[in-house]
Amino acid sequence: VNAxxxxxxxxxxxxxxxxxxxxxxxxxDMKCPGTNIAEAVLNVTKFHAEIDGEPLDATLSARNFDxxxxxxxxxxxxNLTKLAKIYPVEGTTMSxxxxxxxxxxxxxxxxxxxxxxxxxxxxxxxxTGLKYVSTDVPQGIAISAGRITFTPEKLNIExxxxxVGHSPVNITGYLNNYLAYALLP
Numbered sequence: 001v002n003a004x005x006x007x008x009x010x011x012x013x014x015x016x017x018x019x020x021x022x023x024x025x026x027x028x029d030m031k032c033p034g035t036n037i038a039e040a041v042l043n044v045t046k047f048h049a050e051i052d053g054e055p056l057d058a059t060l061s062a063r064n065f066d067x068x069x070x071x072x073x074x075x076x077x078x079n080l081t082k083l084a085k086i087y088p089v090e091g092t093t094m095s096x097x098x099x100x101x102x103x104x105x106x107x108x109x110x111x112x113x114x115x116x117x118x119x120x121x122x123x124x125x126x127x128t129g130l131k132y133v134s135t136d137v138p139q140g141i142a143i144s145a146g147r148i149t150f151t152p153e154k155l156n157i158e159x160x161x162x163x164v165g166h167s168p169v170n171i172t173g174y175l176n177n178y179l180a181y182a183l184l185p
Contacts, residue, residue, distance in 0.1 A: 001032040019052035037065040071105035096130030116179035139165035
C-alpha cells in the first residue's frame with residue numbers, strides 16, 4: 001500500500017442539519033511496503049473542518065498495527081447541540097460547548113497492560129452550558145462552566161459548576177490514574 005488522500009474545500013449538509021460542515025481539508029497517507037501490518041504507517045498530517053463556523057483541527061500518526069503506536073492532537077470547538085443533530089444517539093440528548101486542546105500518544109500494548117503512565121496526555125478542555133441526559137443517566141448532568149487540564153499523571157478539575165439531577169455541584173480537585181477509568185473496556 002502506498003496511498004495519499006487530499007481533501008480541499010469539503011462540504012457536508014443534510015436536511016436534518018441545515019448548517020454545513022464546511023471548509024473541510026485533510027492530508028493523509030498510508031504506507032505498508034509488504035504484507036506485514038507491523039510495517040504499516042498512517043499519517044493524517046492535517047485535518048480541518050468548521051461545523052457551523054466553529055473550527056476543529058486534528059492530526060494523527062499511527063504505525064505498527066500489530067501493536068499500534070499512535071500520537072494525536074485535537075484543537076477546536078465542538079457544539080454538542082449541533083453535533084447531536086448530525087450524529088444523533090438514540091436515547092440521548094445533549095447540548096453545550098466543548099473547547100479542547102489535547103495531545104496524546106502511546107502504544108496499544110501499554111493500554112492493554114494498564115501502563116497508563118506511559119501514555120503521555122496533556123492539554124485542556126473547557127465546558128460551557130453542557131446538558132446531558134441518557135437512558136444510563138436519566139437524572140441528567142449539567143455543567144454551566146468547567147475547566148479540566150490533563151497531565152500524564154492526573155486530570156485536574158480546575159472548575160466544575162453544575163448540577164447532577166437537581167442537586168448543585170461545585171468541584172475542584174484532581175483524579176489520579178484517570179486513564180485507567182477512561183480506558184476501561
